[in-house]
Amino acid sequence: MNFCKRAWLNVWAKKGRSILLILVSAAILMFVLAGLLIRSAAIKATNQAKADVGATVTLSANRQAAFKQMRKSSSSSSSTSSRPKLTLTPVKLSDATKIAKLSNVGSYNVTSTTSANAKSYDTVSTSTGMGGSNSGGPGGMKSGSSSSGDTQIDGVTATSLTSDFSDKQSKIVKGRGITASDKNTNHVVIEKELASQNNLSVGDTMTFKQTTGSKTTVKVKIVGIYKASSSSSSTAGPMSTDPSNTVYTSYTLANSIKGSKYAGTADSVTFNVTTPSKVSSVKKAGNQLISTSKYTLSTDDASYQTVKASMSSVESFANKIVWLVAIAGTIILALIVILMIRERRFEIGVLLSLGEARWKIVAQFFTEMIMVLVVALAIAGAGGKFVGNQLGSQLVSQTATTTQTTSTTSGQPGGGNQGGGQPGGQSGHTGGPGSSSNSTTKADTKLAITVSAVDLAELGGFGLAITFLSIMIASGGILRLEPRKVLIS
């Protein structure tokens, strides 16, 4: 191991040169590490985001088929006086249960929306400044002939499963939200504004009046108070009920307010797909369980696709960085090592004249470079995270901007639920409980850059490969010569 001692003596004796080599190697390794970190973080973030963002499949009435049926009946009808009616079949919960049992389907949220009139309380009025105020009224499109009340009732399986709550646009400020255990109860969660206006609190009761049928009153118990974000509140249009008048209940209570014929049904059921990439297969399997002439299964994996596209772009860029830096690093380091070794031709000649094996001479240079590399690796390990963080966040913000611009200009208008024509007078307010939102995408595409032992080992491997290649290129020419030629030249 005499070559190791020689390597050490050389590195130590030529401190200035060694420090310069360390700095150059550290700079190269730092960029390689940054690339490796961004790549591994992008892969990790993609997987995480895929899992977090999720995708949904929504079971609802088949509006297209219903329109078709309506046109068909109107053309066959001889009477011209009666207007054709759009008849949507409510989703059967038994069908939803079957779909929920499919693989890759996680939780599901039943949505049944209706409206009622306030009896024991006053609704919140919205002054539009455009010709008076309204305290409710019909929200958006309505189906059939059902009349609408001033209070919107969103029947759900659990409030936490609705996008308003999961996206933190609404949050419980007192009491609790609706959960699956509230099924078949008269528990409700009301908005903070509505509560304070009527001096209502958790534990109090309030009374609605049905808008259709026998118009009986329904007494409900407040179990929680939520606060809707200002942006969510401001989405109410001039003809819609004020968002503060939205009351969350279990879907069973919403159904009973709609009428007895709606028992065991829902406007829509949203299934969360645990593996977003399997959305299509879930939809395909689900379609075999339902009557597609009455119902439709629609998918929403826009967030997943956005994240996937964004992260794929970051990953591919990181790959390019790794290769570019590795190639550029190899060339730079090889040139430096070539110059360094050419300077040491004389020493090589002396070693050869002493009978030193050629491989041991290469091993000496390699050992010297490993000593340099170890220190450079430590520096790169410390600095790589910083560079990776800067580069990663820059990259993500650029990619996110590009993706958002693309989705704004060519994407579908997201957000609104399919509420327009739902049975039972579902109002069409923006972002209903069953809708999914793209707003989570940006938050999920953050890159968590951390330097792990595996990253450092990978970097060390890269460094060794670069060094070995450089030394072989540099010393190959010299070592092929006879010692005399080396010494003479």
Place this chain on the structure above:
Amino acid sequence: MLKTKDLSYWYQDASQPLFKDVNLEFEVGQSYAILGHSGTGKTTFLSLIAGLDRPKDGEIFLGDRSLKKIGLTNYRRHDVAIVFQAYNLFTYMSPLDNLLTAMAITNAEHAGDKAYAGQILRDLGIGEDLITRNVQHLSGGQQQRVAIARTMACDAKLVVADEPTGNLDEDNTNAVIAQFQKIAHDQQKCVIIVTHEPDVAAQCDHQYRLENKQFTQLA
């Protein structure tokens, strides 16, 4: 000990050799000087017998084994020690490390023995204060003595020196030649010195002149 048989060497044109069909014998316990003008091929001849290059024609034998059979790397490692005009020391080492490195490479009997290496240096006038100092801080004469000490530290029976006094003043020249004589006579080694200085050659036991592509022994 060392024998050349029909040794020839040329660069590009075989019809213009530097020397042709050289047959010489060198024995242990003797010192040899090879004289000649610049460009006559003295150093090339030395390179061939030192195993630094291969002859174009003919063979070199160490005892009864040809260098081809021994292998040049093995031959350089175990059988020959070389002193160059430019000293050829490892510039990033001390005199002591230079000796220890050479001893380790050549697998010398005393490899790793610092005391042994230090004693050789002291015997050659490299004082205690210089032994661990970087060789670049030594004078030319001192560096050449370190180079000679390196050949002494290795166990090679053949010592070849290419213009070892070329960069030295008269006093140092005499001291270095005396040292080579000591190596030849006391350590029973074969010393071959290439020089263009007749005074240096005159101090060796045998003198050869390379002229007109042939070696002539001087009386």
